[in-house]
Amino acid sequence: MSTTPQQTLQRIFGFRDFRPHQREIVETLIRGEDAFVLMPTGGGKSLCYQVPALHRAGVGIVVSPLISLMKDQVDALCANGVRAAYYNSSLGAAESRRVLAQLHQSRLDLLYVAPERLLSDSFLARLAEIPLALFAIDEAHCVSQWGHDFRPEYVQLGVLRRHFPGVPLIALTATADPQTRDDIRVRLGLQQARCFIAGFDRPNIRYTLEEKSKPFAQLLRFLRTRPQEPGIVYALSRKRVEEVAARLRAEGIAADPYHAGLADGERARVQEAFQRDDLQVVVATVAFGMGIDKPNVRFVVHYDLPKNIESYYQETGRAGRDGLPAEALLLFGYGDIALARGLIEKSANVEQKRIELHKLNAMVGFAEAQTCRRRVLLGYFGESLEQDCGNCDICLVPPERYDATVDAQKALSCVFRVGQRFGMGHVIEVLRGAATERVRRLGHDRLSTYGIGAELSQDVWSSLMRQLIHLGYLQQDLGNYSVLKLTEKARPLLRGEETLVLARPRVKVVAAKKPPRKKPGELAYDSRLFEDLRLLRKRLADAAGVPPFVVFSDATLVEMAAYRPHDRAALLAINGVGEAKLQRYGEAFLAVIAEAQGQGQG
Structure with missing residues (x-):
């Protein structure tokens, strides 16, 4: 001992x-x-x-x-x-x-x-x-x-x-x-x-949010820039999980669904394949995750909005447990809020309902924030960050601001002209001059605001309306088909007594491939040697019938690829190499490192 x-x-x-x-x-x-x-x-x-x-x-x-x-x-x-x-x-x-x-x-x-x-x-x-x-x-x-x-x-x-x-x-x-x-x-x-x-900050995770536009296309674009990287995609319903996994497979991505409705044997198969690096992507409901001890998950995508910050934090936390850079992408759509709120409202427990609605509102606040995401996230848990993190979408690609006064006045006027009795989709159709049967039947093609916003896309109008809701110029009555109504705050803006600066929509922004801000002492390592070590680890793990991370974590392989230990004593000094693993695996890893050294010198 x-x-x-x-x-x-x-x-x-x-x-x-x-x-x-x-x-x-x-x-x-x-x-x-x-x-x-x-x-x-x-x-x-x-x-x-x-x-x-x-x-x-x-x-x-x-x-x-x-x-x-x-x-x-x-x-x-x-x-x-x-x-x-x-x-x-x-x-x-x-x-x-x-x-x-x-x-x-x-x-x-x-x-x-x-x-x-x-x-x-x-x-x-x-x-x-x-x-x-x-x-x-x-x-x-x-x-x-x-x-x-x-x-x-x-x-x-x-x-x-x-x-x-x-x-x-x-x-x-x-x-x-x-x-x-x-x-x-x-x-x-x-x-x-x-x-x-011990604090909540996970500085190696980059937090990114995209407004949900064409979610599958957005997900596919994200995955195409990360070939072979293991990750998890969370969706709210079993049906959507099945659908997204099938579409990913059709696109040539090794993906499988995971949810509580699958047979135990199938869930176990998917989990084992993922743990052993034989499956790149698991598309899952929240049923998947708490049992995941896999340290090299490189990304977590939320296809739908989580219902509270705790769930979001825990689920994104499954990425990058080895301390290496990882990504958390959230696709944020306002339809998700209405859906989540509707499910919460069905609860008979008044106190539980109050708490869950509060938590949902906090999650929406995080998604709508135009300030450093990590500050908002940590602030929820009572922890403050002294400066912006430099590793979220807001910090890396600050939203472009523009004078949106005239566009906002058009939007607010249109809400007023349609009688404050319609949702966002219909208001945008009127603004853009859509020639739909419903618009004509309601006589909204004869309004003064019909077609006055034809030059802007639906995505731009949607983003602008959301910001007007978030800033309190409009309220969305979610209990009444999400109709839009003006608030008192809208009056001075409509009268031209104040101006309004908004963020341009970020629909097309993908998680920036700019590397995260380097921490002092972060290792530079030989990426080719790292891949050779990963292949060796996979062979040894398969032979032993265990997941690769049980042999060594990615973080340990990164240190090996950086320091290139030449003997057993040097290998034992690498983080994650204990005496039992040195005895079992040491010679094999030293041989691969020596071979790389020889090739480098040759």
Whole structure:
């Protein structure tokens, strides 16, 4: 056993240094104290309980919500030489007995368990008979009814405090607003626990938003600039997931659908193919993601608007968990808002409805913002950024501003002329002089505003109207077919008593391929060597029957391609190379690096 947590971090996991807060959290648990941890996805939450479990007597019990996530984490631990197993409904009778025997014989350092299995009377009785190092509750926001992914089976986990008062308990989540945090701590009996808030910023993710125009064409254009990069596309309905995946396959992109309506075997096949880099794109509902431990997801696209910032943050957070550059693209359409609001309004729970509408409005505010997106996102979670991030669409391609006074007056006049009784689509048809049967039947082709905006496209008028709504000149009555009405604020603008500067629409903007602002000390590496190392990793992973990231992460391969270690000692100094992996894979990776060196010199 290593004498210090630092030595364990290096020898077992291959990391030179702890990340912010990790050392304090590890030491808190080793002392036998409780902890509540809020840390972004990819911030290193797992090490916060894995290292202490190796330093305390007994087995660490980890509560995890998804079977697939348990398997990935156990595979990764075993690859590092840690004695780990999982106990859930995916195991057959013989395998279950084998795991329980290991547990009773003190042959496990960590055991991953589903909440419903952990809380069975028989399993709690077993745990009472053996030494326990700690309890770790992962994805702890599932405990709270105010969290965005409430799971009833998580609620009962508060009994652990009563059954095992002397065993330290750590609750971890990447996504929780202040109300959810308080609820988690009360439900788990962690009011006295030390709280560690590691911040929400993921500087390696570039946030980009496009107004939804022709969404499939926009998605295809985005993917064409990222061949071979693995990513996730989220859509709201199963039908749309199936449709988008089929159209992508027809365009030659390796894509498959994933949603709760598919057979278990098909979902498992898709997830495994994605984990093993055999599938480039998964098109999914929100059913896909919490179980994804894949660190090299390079992009996440939201085909539809998420219903709250927590979901958006967590889903985009599945990109770039290895710390390398990643993209988050959101296609934003106002029809999505009406749809989401309609679903929320159906709820019979008045308080829940109020909270969900508030969260939806905050999401719309993020999408409509014309200021640094990261500032808006972090501000929602109560965190401030001192300066613009330099790595979002607003920072990289600032919107062009123009004097929109005359166009705005035309739009407001037209809303007034049609009697403030029609939605945006009809108002734009009148402005552009559309010769439709409906316009003629209503007599709107005889209005003074008919055709006065013919020179502007529908996209330009849509963008202008949205900004007028966002700025409070128009209100959209979503409960009444989204009709547009003037507000008091519109009067001085219509009378010519004030001018209005707006942003030009960004319909055609694609995530800029300009590289993100370099951080100090960011590595320059040999991209050809990196690809050779990836091919080797894939072969080794396939032979071992594990996902490639279980062998080494992309971040570890980047360091190898930058520093070109020439012997075992130098390879061991690379982040992510521990002693077990050095023994298993070291010679193969050193051979590829040496071959590249020879070619470079030749």
